[in-house]
Amino acid sequence: MTTWNEYVEQRGTLPEWPYPIRYGQESEIAADVLIVGGGVAGCHAAISAARQGAKVVIAETGHVKRSGSGGAGVDHWHGACMNPCSKVTPLDYTVAVMESAHGYSNGMARYITCTEGWDTLLECEGMGVQIRDVHDEFKGADFRDDQTKLMFAYDYKNRHIVRIWGYNLKQCLYYEMKRLGIGMYNRTVVTSLLTEGARQGGRVVGATGVNMRTGEFYIFKSKATIIASGGGGRLFSFAPEMTAAGAMSTMNSAGTGHAVGWDAGAEFVLMEQTGPGRLSGFGYAPYSMGNTSNTYHGTSIVDANGKEVPWFDPYGRELKTVEERFLPTPEQKFHLGIGIGLYSYADQYRANDLARDLTDRIRKGEFQLPLYADLTRLSELERRCIFGMMVGNEGKTRIPIYDTLTKAGFDPDKDLLQAPVMLPEGYQHSNFWGGTPIPHLRSLAGGGFLVDWDLRTSLEGLYAAGTSPVFGAGCHGESHTMGRYAARKAAAYAATSAEPVVDRKQVEAEKARAYRPIKQNKNGVGWKELNYAIARVMQDYCGKYKNERTLNRGLSLLNELKENEGATAYAANPHELGRTMECFSLITLGEMVMHASLARKCSSVYLDFYRLDYPQMDPPEWERHLPMRQEDGRVEVRELPLDFHLKTPYASTYEENYERHAH
Amino acid sequence: MSDKVYMTPNPPTPNKGQKFDPILCNGCNSCVEVCPTDVMMPNPEQEKPPIVLYPEECWFCGACIEECGTGALSMAHPLSQNISVNWQRKETGAYFRLGMKNPPLPNRRPPSGGNR
DSSP, rough: OOOOHHHHHSSOOOOOOOSSSOOOOOOEEEEEEEEEEOOOHHHHHHHHHHHOOOOOOEOSSSTTOOOOOTTTOEEEEETTTTTTTTTHHHHHHHHHHHTTTTTTHHHHHHHHHHHHHHHHHHHHHHHTTSSSSSOOTTOOOOOBBBOOOEEOOOOOOOOSSOOBBBBBHHHHHHHHHHHTTEEEEEEEEEEEEEEEETTTTTTTEEEEEEETTTTOOOEEEEEEEEEEOOOOSSSSSOHHHHHHOOOSOOOOOOOOOHHHHHHTTOOOEOOOOOSSSSSSSSSSSOSSOOOOOOTTTTEEOOOTOHHHHHOOOSSSSSSSSSGGGSSTTOSSSSOOOOOOOSOOOGGGGGGOOOOOOOOHHTTTTSSSSSSSEGGGOOOOOHHHBBBTTTTTTTTTTTTIIIHHHHHHTTOOTTTEEEOOOOOGGGGSSSSSSGGOOOTOEEEEOOOEOOOOTSBBBTTTEOOOOOEETTTTTSSSSHHHHHHHHHHHHHHHHHHOOOOOOOOOOHHHHHHHHHHGGSOOOOTTTOHHHHHHHHHHHHHHSSSSEOHHHHHHHHHHHHHHIIIIITOOOOOOOOHHHHOOOOOOOHHHHHHHHHHHHHHOOOHHHHHHHBSSSSOOOOOOGGGGOOOEEEEEEEEOOOOOOOTGSTTTSSSSSHHHHHHHOOO | OOOOOOOOOOOOHHHOOOOTTTTTTOOOOOOHHHHHHHHHEEEETTOOOOEOOOGGOOOOOOOOHOOOOSSSSEOOOHHHHHTEEEETTTTTTOOOTTTOOSSSOOOOOOHHHSOO
């Protein structure tokens, strides 16, 4: 039993809610820049805006000190192209990503994050994050530069991905935010954006939110707003009892920023792109089992008889040594690396990997399960780096993996770490701890606000930062960098913009909507059951294979959930109230994915998008963005070339656009 | 613990995410403050360990353990996770897993970096 059961059994009474209940009470908070979401993007944005002299307020569902997907640590920083050891230029990198994604990525975000990513990392160093091997633990390693003491991941020749000791990175950002006097509103679920004249499509002048501990209602009034609220982990799959430990995002990942942006009338692209169910949470705790991907990249994998699984370069040639695993082939420019929001790689940028036909070879009995990660076959320095530095600093590894496993006696110098035993298909991707892919559990991938070279959305006063709010963007380091960049722009806009005027009627309507769950009959459905139902609809009607009828049926069913069971959903306390409001955001997010899917009347290998009624694969006339937004109760869709960011009204090169916009 | 048997719902799943040592815990609630998903609530009684109200919302990130100033708090993965994390000693072929009875001696090597 838990401490809750013990308390109730001993006292014979339910414990009262420990925080003051303030339902209906309003607080008005004014700021130059409001940041929705306190993950690494939002926090770095807050710091950047405050350093520009703006009055900054941040609203976060959890607690800023540890919140967000990056809140539990990070072990490497991608796209640090401007670091002194890098042989990759921002242009090289951007071209590589756009080529690998066949144009379905965000060249602006990639170029900006590669150009400013190293500076942003240096700022983190200034805040107390260790980014160099200052203790000389890895002297002599082939992944280390002796002069700068920087260490590199994936591609030891081109050195544009930096290994960092980021287990406490979020705390460092948090202390800097405190030092700068940034207003932090933790335990706050944002429920809407406020717009000028309450008009959908008008300038964004603030937001509303509810406090998940007290239930009070916040009215944020801001000159500029940045959406940095991450993705929507609870959309396609919701089974926290089983998945929370294995999930890469927290319970707070509910697509809040997307939903409030959509309701305010902002434009979105690529919401129809979804990923296969490889990191569904139904696997294992991240990095807890033998594998050779990402943090463990390069680790030797052996079968139950100690037979090693060979490595191959992208051209089908077997690698002979461990060292080769971290080097590009002569025909390659550089390795892009894993975990940058890319779903396909052009061969010349693809990393080395285990035999691609491993699944078949297991089926044929050549390799006997279980497989193991054999770190003893790596050099001592690489072994220690992977298990001790990477595992130990990457998200959710310091305590859950490094501490837990070593306390239990695991020693990478002596032990084989077992890979999960799963269907042979599960070994197709070397990230074994993700578990066997679950085909009907899709995930959001790449879709987000349509932004311009200022990382501004289609709405005046509204900017976006971070993986997921910004379409086609990268991962951890890129999120910091986007936050920092967007905040400069937001602060500059705030410095000269007109005073925001909040429409009281819009606030009243939103307040009524936000408190509806506490006013319902206690027999109303609970938020978890509502969330399961939303995920069910998404799995069935918005899965890998779609058609017009089922998408429209899915939209009707989501609307039913909203108007019917959702309208009578009951929240017994402020925590449940916040979670219920997140469910409404999830419904909106699901609607966005369905609308985007309806708009794309073709199939696409690059988007992993298949229309049973339009099976033609990537016809040239459909190779474009399909920006969509709401207007007067309708969904408006238009067309935009994939390289719109290098066409009028922008300049035709990345360098020139950056020069024009960055400062 | 009383001898009476009560009507209680099924045990929460998972429910070993947070383990408090009642002697070491002084009820400072630092863990409560920092939890990203507000899993724990302050105990109505002073200086007592927090009440774990939402164990299934726990992300198993370890923030609470890192934040704890007295070492009162430890974390255990859900059983489905513990039973899965297996390793084998190369030399002897012996099998080990998380949460096993008679575990081997701990590996005391700290992680890399300055703060160990």
